[in-house]
Amino acid sequence: MNKTKKRFTAMSLVVLMFVALLAACSQSSSDKSSDGKQAQAESDEILPVRYVIPGIAAPFTDEVVKKVNEKLLADGVKVKLELKFIPWDAWDQKTNLMLSTGEEFEMLHVMENGSVPTAAYVGRGALQPLDALIDKYGPNIKKIIPEYAWKGAKVSGKIYAIPAVWRHETLSSGELGTLGYRQDLLDKTGLSFPKTAEEFVTTAEKMQAVAGKKLYVQTETDGTPVFLHRTYDTWPFYVDYREQIIKVDQAGQVSSWLESDEFKKDAKVFRQLYEKSLINPDILTLKKEERDKAMSYGDFLYSTFGSWAYTTSSVKNNPTAVLKEGYLAKEKSLLQFLAFGNANAIPATSKHPEATIKFLNWLYANKDNHNLFINGEQGVHYKPVGERKAESIKKENEVAYSFPSWMIGNINYMLFNVNTPDETVDLQINETKSKVEFSPVLGFHLNTEPIAVEYANVLSEIKAKIFPIKMGYQDYDKYFPAAIASVKAAGLDKVVAEYKKQFTAWKEAQK
Structure with missing residues (x-):
């Protein structure tokens, strides 16, 4: 009896283990199936690209954005562009509020020389680093933007903005x-x-x-x-x-x-x-x-x-x-x-930063994508004139569609207005023959956070007392x-000292 019981017990254990194994396999299969469905669902999801920019919309903007989104989907890029314009006189106040309150959006225009620069946003913790995202989703972006511009886009060794190389920075400014x-x-x-x-x-x-x-x-x-x-x-x-x-x-x-x-x-x-x-x-x-x-x-x-x-x-x-x-x-x-004057960055609040990189990678893939967004639909909003000029077709109150190329355009693809003199076009699309020297500050970004109060006060005093x-x-x-x-009472000496401190450390790090 004991031997029979032992044999029965051993066989029972084998059966139980076999059943457990089957259950585990079944569960694993179920999990894989579930993961696959989830991955499929995610791949089918159309991610938003809410692009926050200064100014007001040109005529036919909604019409053109609709065409852009249709082509994005047709090209297998599952993102949807949405433009969010902010009037110029409210730009700084409104964008600062959006970032400080955690409002979610995917892309922010940055004016390096006209508003808050990239480094200042980074100092506030408002932007995401983009190196890994660009490596994974942005081969066209990496290819079309020159190395000197990427150097200027780095803050503390990381890329935080994608330069808009809409002109050569050694030309006409x-x-x-x-x-x-x-x-x-x-x-x-x-x-x-x-x-x-x-x-x-x-x-x-x-x-x-x-x-x-x-x-x-x-x-x-x-x-x-x-x-x-x-x-x-x-x-x-x-x-x-x-x-x-x-x-x-x-x-x-x-x-x-x-x-x-x-x-x-x-x-x-x-x-x-x-x-x-x-x-x-x-x-x-x-x-x-x-x-x-x-x-x-x-x-x-x-x-x-x-x-x-x-x-x-x-x-x-x-x-x-x-x-x-x-x-x-x-x-x-x-x-x-300047490595560049304008760029586009991804706020820290964005839950799908890859959507922005996918959109920009599509935009810079070829001149057709680029010019669809910048100039509108060929044959409807504009007609090409030669290789690098365009004539507007569709107008409203004598105003035609165009998206400001200085925000996001690339000089390799840009079309100029048909009335632009040939010498001006030539000046813009070809490198200048003038002698160019590079400033030691090229690529340096001042982090104003350690002197935020003094910096703001100094700028205020300059506007009030120095501008006249x-x-x-x-x-x-x-x-x-x-x-x-x-201006000195507002903190000028402290601001200059902080700039010198950061600049010196940055130069040492370049060696």
Whole structure:
């Protein structure tokens, strides 16, 4: 009996183990099936790409976005683009609120030189690192964006933004010292394009006299007049274009820009312009829209931020105006300190960051995808003219569809308006033959978090106390001592010291 029981028990154990094994296999099979269904469900899910951008929508934007989303799906890219426009005057406040409250969206436009730069967002913990995502989902992105731009996109060794290489950063911009001008007015004076600051003022005065109406030197209150810096013996040197706090020479020496001899020279030149009524008397309160309207009509003498972007509108609005661009002290080199001016980043709140990379990878895959989004549907919204130009077809109140290429475009694919002069197109799509020097700050990003209070206070004081002097509204000798005292009281020295500290550490890390 005992032997039988033992045999029965052993057999029972075998049976039980076999049953358990079958159950386990069944469960495993069930799990795999479940995982497969879940994976299939995930692959079928269309992920949103909510793109937060400044400005207002152009006519037919919804129509074009619909076509973009249809092509995305047809190409097997399961994402859905949605544009979320924020008015310019509410941009900083609204985006800061969205990020601080954890509002979920997938892509944020970043203006390195016109608003909050990438490094500042990173310092707040507002952005996601993108290296792994780009490696996995962005082969087209990696291929089309040049290495120098990727270098500039890194903060603390990681990529946090995808550069919009919509132009060569060594071409046509106020940051490089490009000076737009009315060639037809200059011709009427019988003078040549100026080489020095003195000649610039003289020719502007004579051009205004022959214009037949009150035209001005169009300029920006919050932009550094790099065009003048080229004429100084100390050129080249870097000044943070919008903030106007820091100066860095080619040897990497950091100093206070406002306390430099060069800033004093700038103020003296602009004082002449103001006293001679060569800049708008309301320059301190002039709105961007008013300035842009004057530029679009060709109603200016010189433009301190170039003019090529307005050539097409001026052809229509003022056919007699001939817009050109040049540089004071043309024989001197250009200084490139920007890897890129605009980029797109992924907020930390995004639950599906891969959706953004998939969309951008599709966008940069070929010119058809790129130009569908930027220009609209070929044959409906535009027709190509040659290889690199386009003519609008569909218009509403004389305004055609276009998405601002400076936000997301790529110079390899861009189409220019049919009225853009050939020389302008050639200038944009081909590298400049001018000598270019790279600033030591190229690729450096200041983290403002350690000096957040002082930084904000300094910028506020600069706008209130320095801008009137910078723009010639107030005399430098009379008003500067009190103005710089206010900026120093706000924390200028601490900001300069922090910049120097971070910049020095960054340079050491590059070795």
